[in-house]
Amino acid sequence: MAEMTGAEALIRALEKEGVDVVFGLPGGANLPIYDALVDANSLRHILVRHEQSAAHMADGYARIKRKAGVCFATSGPGATNIITGIATAYADSSPMVAVTGQVPLAMIGKDAFQETDIIGVANPCTKYAFQPRAASEIPETVKKSFYIAESGRPGPVLIDIPKDVQQEKADMEFPELIKVRGYNPIIDADLSQIGKAVQLLLKAERPIIMAGGGVILSGAFSELQALAESLMIPVVTTFKGKGAFPENHPLAVGPIGMHGHAEANKIILEADCIVAVGARFSDRSVGRFEEFGKGMNIIHMDVDPAEIGKNKSVDVAVIGDVKSSLRTLVKMIPRNIAKKDVNDPWLKRRKELIDYYAETIKDYSRDITAKKSLKKLRELLPSDAIVTTEVGQCQMWASLHFDVISPGTFFSSTGLGTMGFGFPASIGAKAARPQVPVVDIAGDGSFNMTENSLAVSVLDNLPVIVFLMNNYMLGMVAQWQRTFYNRRYMGVHQHSCPDYSKIAKAYGAQGIKVQSSEELEKAIRSGIKSEIATVIDIPIDPEEDVYPFVAPGTGLKDMITGA
Amino acid sequence: MSTSSNSMINEEKTSGPLYILSALVEDKPGVLFRVTNLFRARNFNIESITVGSTEQADLSRMTITTKSDEKTLDQLVKQLRKLIDVVEVKVLDTERTVYRELALIKMKADTPASRMDITSFASIFRANILDIGKETIIVELTGTPDKIDAFKNLVDHYGITQLARTGVSALPRGTEV
Numbered sequence: 253m254a255e256m257t258g259a260e261a262l263i264r265a266l267e268k269e270g271v272d273v274v275f276g277l278p279g280g281a282n283l284p285i286y287d288a289l290v291d292a293n294s295l296r297h298i299l300v301r302h303e304q305s306a307a308h309m310a311d312g313y314a315r316i317k318r319k320a321g322v323c324f325a326t327s328g329p330g331a332t333n334i335i336t337g338i339a340t341a342y343a344d345s346s347p348m349v350a351v352t353g354q355v356p357l358a359m360i361g362k363d364a365f366q367e368t369d370i371i372g373v374a375n376p377c378t379k380y381a382f383q384p385r386a387a388s389e390i391p392e393t394v395k396k397s398f399y400i401a402e403s404g405r406p407g408p409v410l411i412d413i414p415k416d417v418q419q420e421k422a423d424m425e426f427p428e429l430i431k432v433r434g435y436n437p438i439i440d441a442d443l444s445q446i447g448k449a450v451q452l453l454l455k456a457e458r459p460i461i462m463a464g465g466g467v468i469l470s471g472a473f474s475e476l477q478a479l480a481e482s483l484m485i486p487v488v489t490t491f492k493g494k495g496a497f498p499e500n501h502p503l504a505v506g507p508i509g510m511h512g513h514a515e516a517n518k519i520i521l522e523a524d525c526i527v528a529v530g531a532r533f534s535d536r537s538v539g540r541f542e543e544f545g546k547g548m549n550i551i552h553m554d555v556d557p558a559e560i561g562k563n564k565s566v567d568v569a570v571i572g573d574v575k576s577s578l579r580t581l582v583k584m585i586p587r588n589i590a591k592k593d594v595n596d597p598w599l600k601r602r603k604e605l606i607d608y609y610a611e612t613i614k615d616y617s618r619d620i621t622a623k624k625s626l627k628k629l630r631e632l633l634p635s636d637a638i639v640t641t642e643v644g645q646c647q648m649w650a651s652l653h654f655d656v657i658s659p660g661t662f663f664s665s666t667g668l669g670t671m672g673f674g675f676p677a678s679i680g681a682k683a684a685r686p687q688v689p690v691v692d693i694a695g696d697g698s699f700n701m702t703e704n705s706l707a708v709s710v711l712d713n714l715p716v717i718v719f720l721m722n723n724y725m726l727g728m729v730a731q732w733q734r735t736f737y738n739r740r741y742m743g744v745h746q747h748s749c750p751d752y753s754k755i756a757k758a759y760g761a762q763g764i765k766v767q768s769s770e771e772l773e774k775a776i777r778s779g780i781k782s783e784i785a786t787v788i789d790i791p792i793d794p795e796e797d798v799y800p801f802v803a804p805g806t807g808l809k810d811m812i813t814g815a
Numbered sequence: 816m817s818t819s820s821n822s823m824i825n826e827e828k829t830s831g832p833l834y835i836l837s838a839l840v841e842d843k844p845g846v847l848f849r850v851t852n853l854f855r856a857r858n859f860n861i862e863s864i865t866v867g868s869t870e871q872a873d874l875s876r877m878t879i880t881t882k883s884d885e886k887t888l889d890q891l892v893k894q895l896r897k898l899i900d901v902v903e904v905k906v907l908d909t910e911r912t913v914y915r916e917l918a919l920i921k922m923k924a925d926t927p928a929s930r931m932d933i934t935s936f937a938s939i940f941r942a943n944i945l946d947i948g949k950e951t952i953i954v955e956l957t958g959t960p961d962k963i964d965a966f967k968n969l970v971d972h973y974g975i976t977q978l979a980r981t982g983v984s985a986l987p988r989g990t991e992v
Contacts, residue, residue, distance in 0.1 A: 372848070
């Protein structure tokens with residue numbers, strides 16, 4: 253027991269959770285928290301230029317550390333600004349603890365200055381939102397927040413602390429153990445269900461694994477690889493699952509979905525048994541729910557019981573942490589089982605499809621294209637480099653043309669599709685793992701939304717590379733207007749504004765505008781070595797489309813290859 | 816969401832059999848908001864919802880009735896269980912459950928004949944007359960939603976001027992919990 257203020261208790265409780273960095277921006281209603289930060293022992297505070305970026309940085313940090321990222325904002329507009337970042341984390345099941353200041357208790361409900369009912373606003377996009385009403389509740393609230401954010405299916409938790417509660421003094425007790433009565437995430441799956449899954453898999457002639465983001469969240473990389481190799485099962489991923497499995501592995505087929513690899517979209521429809529691991533059958537991945545998976549056996553492994561049967565009815569449901577479920581599943585496969593070899597028709601089919609589409613989907617003839625640039629980036633980056641993306645064409649090009657080799661080194665805003673995510677998230681990732689290069693595969697429209705994070709990258713010594721594929725266009729919208737609206741463009745042109753290399757230089761970062769593939773190569777090498785942030789401005793033809801493409805509302809079989 | 820259970824006889828917007836869900840939830844501010852917000856966000860249609868205290872001081876019981884297909888019911892239950900303030904959710908077997916709701920019905924009763932009729936219907940339905948004046952009568956009726964519907968249909972032509980129904984409360988029979 254020790255007497256301290258609510259704000260001091262918050263900082264102490266965060267330190268006890270092992271938090272080493274918080275991303276935030278102060279304001280009237282969280283001043284006591286910032287005052288307590290002055291005396292923090294091990295907490296590094298990173299000042300952002302917009303609260304949305306604070307949440308994205310915490311998110312990027314969390315996706316690499318696989319523990320909750322922390323962000324601070326003040327009440328009212330500060331709190332509403334972080335909501336986009338919180339919703340992004342929620343859609344991608346990323347653990348986060350967001351702490352907002354609130355007007356004093358007596359002012360709540362009086363429409364006070366900078367008052368927002370942020371608990372109400374945050375409800376649909378958080379796992380839980382707390383509002384401690386007494387300082388003494390803060391230690392337990394923090395402990396519960398981290399437990400909820402990081403366990404089960406991870407996600408963001410909000411703690412909204414009224415200013416007078418931050419200032420109030422109390423005897424604080426920091427609990428080591430807490431229990432949340434209505435929250436009991438399942439870890440170990442039902443063995444009989446795993447047994448049924450094994451039976452279906454052994455029977456299957458054309459099995460396929462569809463690995464989703466859950467594999468990355470639970471760090472089940474070696475377990476997934478063990479399953480694939482034990483029965484020689486080809487592996488596709490969802491976009492969120494990209495990098496759950498090494499994309500240069502002889503069983504890898506790449507991401508499926510709206511802008512998935514053509515061979516992946518094709519092969520999954522030819523399978524007779526799908527093992528979906530930590531995936532939720534989203535519309536972007538599988539197209540029309542009712543069409544997908546017809547005539548196939550579906551095994552669904554997920555930690556969230558509510559995902560079972562939500563979008564797709566399945567034959568076997570294995571509910572639990574996928575790392576533990578996969579480990580058990582592999583153990584239950586008989587050792588004397590005859591392995592498929594390279595002459596197996598199904599594995600031959602995988603090879604055949606990859607070769608066919610490598611020939612069919614041609615690149616543009618220009619010296620610099622998205623595909624060529626990304627292949628070059630892959631060639632020059634070490635395999636353990638971390639890569640994230642903005643949202644739009646750049647993101648889909650990254651999915652198609654940038655192979656992730658080291659599992660868990662790629663992430664993107666896949667669920668909410670938040671423009672402006674990539675750059676701040678890459679800074680958060682750099683804070684989590686400073687020893688490796690971090691790249692944001694960007695487009696101009698998306699980078700534009702949070703480019704003021706350059707100040708953070710430069711001043712807080714978190715150098716990242718912004719790989720800016722610049723067509724001065726809201727390219728994905730333009731592609732849809734070109735394809736579905738008869739080239740009737742509206743609201744997509746950026747008119748060569750601004751000059752991104754000058755923007756970079758204005759913040760004290762390195763800005764390089766490249767004109768040729770040689771210059772691009774030099775710029776990438778320079779960025780990897782650089783001790784300050786580097787923006788590489790790469791000209792992309794505004795008519796360059798992303799192919800293949802599964803139009804919304806259609807099925808994977810209706811894929812357009814652009815050939 | 817319809818908070819009254821009028822839609823028990825109003826079939827056009829609902830489908831499937833009636834299910835009764837019983838949920839134990841934390842008794843603290845904001846829980847009802849979280850539950851109803853979930854129904855709205857996920858497009859779940861419910862017939863009625865009642866909330867009240869239980870035998871345990873820190874828990875409330877929510878009784879929710881819904882007409883839906885099995886797939887939707889399955890999602891509704893799973894999504895409710897996912898809410899951290901929801902401690903337990905059960906789908907009650909209507910055959911082995913007692914469930915009741917209370918209705919207050921105000922109707923025109925401005926002639927001796929109508930007053931007599933309504934009074935005698937009320938006694939058949941074991942309803943209580945709570946208020947009787949020159950113009951109107953208020954009847955209090957407790958029973959299953961069907962019973963209340965039946966009474967309502969019977970007295971409809973006298974002219975119901977106001978109606979308030981509480982929604983369903985339910986408990987499993989015998990030693991079941």
